[in-house]
Amino acid sequence: MKKSVIVSAVGFLILACAQAQAMGRVPKKDYDAKVSELNACSVRVGELNENVKSLQEVMDAEAAAAKAKHDALLADMNASKSDQQKKLAQMTQEKEEIERQKLELEKQKQAEVDKLKNTYEDLMSGMKSEIEQGSIQITQLKDKLSVNMVDKILFNSGEADVNTEGKKVLLKVADVLKKVQNKQIRIEGHTDNVPIGGVLKEKFATNWELSAARATTVARYLTEVCGVNPNFVSAAGYGQFKPLADNANADGRSKNRRIEIALIPLEVR
Numbered sequence: 001m002k003k004s005v006i007v008s009a010v011g012f013l014i015l016a017c018a019q020a021q022a023m024g025r026v027p028k029k030d031y032d033a034k035v036s037e038l039n040a041c042s043v044r045v046g047e048l049n050e051n052v053k054s055l056q057e058v059m060d061a062e063a064a065a066a067k068a069k070h071d072a073l074l075a076d077m078n079a080s081k082s083d084q085q086k087k088l089a090q091m092t093q094e095k096e097e098i099e100r101q102k103l104e105l106e107k108q109k110q111a112e113v114d115k116l117k118n119t120y121e122d123l124m125s126g127m128k129s130e131i132e133q134g135s136i137q138i139t140q141l142k143d144k145l146s147v148n149m150v151d152k153i154l155f156n157s158g159e160a161d162v163n164t165e166g167k168k169v170l171l172k173v174a175d176v177l178k179k180v181q182n183k184q185i186r187i188e189g190h191t192d193n194v195p196i197g198g199v200l201k202e203k204f205a206t207n208w209e210l211s212a213a214r215a216t217t218v219a220r221y222l223t224e225v226c227g228v229n230p231n232f233v234s235a236a237g238y239g240q241f242k243p244l245a246d247n248a249n250a251d252g253r254s255k256n257r258r259i260e261i262a263l264i265p266l267e268v269r
Helices: 002-022 028-126 128-133 164-177 198-202 207-225 250-256
Strands: 136-141 144-150 183-190 233-237 258-265
Touching (some): 028 136, 028 144, 128 136, 164 207, 164 258, 183 207, 207 233, 207 258
Parallel strands (some): 183 233
Antiparallel strands (some): 136 144, 144 258, 183 258
């Protein structure tokens, strides 16, 4: 529109000059100068219009590029937001699943503890007289149950074969152990710190051998005679290296000479 106005103005001036020349008011020399000046203005106006057009095209291109970049960034932001929302939803779902599994494991663990408590109560009831005599001690700590039997109730001095009284005791213990499921039954042999001596040394070189032999004998009796499932039973000898009491006195040494039957979770090694 500006171009049209400028051109119209120039044309008007040329027409005015022509009329003035025709009326004899302007000398020809001045008239020609004015026409030349106006023509130059017209050319300059054309150049300016071209520059304006070029600038407008550049601005339009830059605006289009800016809009495209804005649209792309907006699309990326929306896509990123959508991805983040999906990840958040997935993480929330995973967290809920972990919490569900944790709760289920806690329920299962509590159920195992309750079963072990029943086993503990059965043993306490079945071994009441031996417990009162101090020959057997039964303890439960969370998911582990231990039956400690002093050696004299099971073995004659220096022997690894179960004596008559010991067999009766193990039969009582076995009646409870046969009901146990999903637990390791670990038979542990322990001694005091008095070294093996005399003729006994020909049979058991050290307390290691004596404790291992006694643990194995008890394990075999429980499985082969009493019917306890051997798949859950293991035996180990610890010698004098896991004492319950001080070996400095006779009472402590008596407590340390023992067979321990430990009921522990299957996954514990």
